Amino acid sequence: MTDAELHRNAVVIDGLIVSKWGREIFDEMHRGGLTAANCTCSIWEGFEPSMKAIAQWKRWFRENDDILLQVYGTDDIRRAKSENKVGVILGWQNSSGFGESLDTVALYAELGLKVVQFTYSTANLAGFGCMESHDGGITDFGRDLVAALNGHRMVIDLSHVGSRTSADVVSLSAQPVTYTHCAPFSLK
Amino acid sequence: MTDAELHRNAVVIDGLIVSKWGREIFDEMHRGGLTAANCTCSIWEGFEPSMKAIAQWKRWFRENDDILLQVYGTDDIRRAKSENKVGVILGWQNSSGFGESLDTVALYAELGLKVVQFTYSTANLAGFGCMESHDGGITDFGRDLVAALNGHRMVIDLSHVGSRTSADVVSLSAQPVTYTHCAPFSLK
Numbered sequence: 001m002t003d004a005e006l007h008r009n010a011v012v013i014d015g016l017i018v019s020k021w022g023r024e025i026f027d028e029m030h031r032g033g034l035t036a037a038n039c040t041c042s043i044w045e046g047f048e049p050s051m052k053a054i055a056q057w058k059r060w061f062r063e064n065d066d067i068l069l070q071v072y073g074t075d076d077i078r079r080a081k082s083e084n085k086v087g088v089i090l091g092w093q094n095s096s097g098f099g100e101s102l103d104t105v106a107l108y109a110e111l112g113l114k115v116v117q118f119t120y121s122t123a124n125l126a127g128f129g130c131m132e133s134h135d136g137g138i139t140d141f142g143r144d145l146v147a148a149l150n151g152h153r154m155v156i157d158l159s160h161v162g163s164r165t166s167a168d169v170v171s172l173s174a175q176p177v178t179y180t181h182c183a184p185f186s187l188k
Numbered sequence: 189m190t191d192a193e194l195h196r197n198a199v200v201i202d203g204l205i206v207s208k209w210g211r212e213i214f215d216e217m218h219r220g221g222l223t224a225a226n227c228t229c230s231i232w233e234g235f236e237p238s239m240k241a242i243a244q245w246k247r248w249f250r251e252n253d254d255i256l257l258q259v260y261g262t263d264d265i266r267r268a269k270s271e272n273k274v275g276v277i278l279g280w281q282n283s284s285g286f287g288e289s290l291d292t293v294a295l296y297a298e299l300g301l302k303v304v305q306f307t308y309s310t311a312n313l314a315g316f317g318c319m320e321s322h323d324g325g326i327t328d329f330g331r332d333l334v335a336a337l338n339g340h341r342m343v344i345d346l347s348h349v350g351s352r353t354s355a356d357v358v359s360l361s362a363q364p365v366t367y368t369h370c371a372p373f374s375l376k
Contacts, residue, residue, distance in 0.1 A: 048235060048236045048239075055292050055295050058291070058298075099240075106246040
């Protein structure tokens, strides 16, 4: 197999992209040969703006359906490869978008949110972030969040999460967790 | 066919129910032999509380799945009949739950909202209600709303809507519209 064939046949998934989204970026992802990418659609936002960010993505999916499709499961990644499109995996870099009730997890699950980072550098209702002056560990809300994310088959991302909170999540989660992006502590 | 058989075999759909929802009511709907019902989950609420009302319904679907199922299409009504469950058709008696951007219609469509009343007695962003002192007709936002509801295959309900606004919607809608509940004007 030549290098060119190898690249052409590979399923390439980018673990995390944050961007100023729009047709120009979507074209670059497509030209670059990405099969799928975890695209951040909430970082600091609460319930309403996070929900509306997903509404904006649904519009992008409709308006760019020549090169984009939404990924709800692994079949969609295979379909993206065979149809020469980029599969967008909707993801969050925080869990603030659920608001204060975990009943909303079911809504986001049905709309196709697949990756949820537990905290984003600072503390939130679920636990501590990696930039806090100490990590006091997971909260009871955070325990319920792990169960809800497991139950809805959403991937937990521990990037930006404090080390003790991360260890708590790893112990509690019935599913594998992920670090979509990280750097050595000594370089911090 | 005996009367009892007729009742047993009939597909019975209640055009509109508003209630203090809970297991007791769900049991009564089930015992009463309802195959499906348009259950109101938003009347005066804006975006966030309307979305959270659907989250509450998703919880009820999980907690009462021995007698309830959510209706996304006609197949689910047939399934409710064959499985001896009550099919819940999520519906609104207003369009205020979309907020100020119609991008949110796609979210509610995916979550299974199937019936949307255009206005509820008073005026809203889309047009005039039946209790207004005059009916000035549909707004431009209302025109866009008709197109969005048609596009997402959601039924437009003209109950409580002003007569001129209703006529405008009837003219504009590419799909049939409905009156789920009404009374003679002379009895008003």
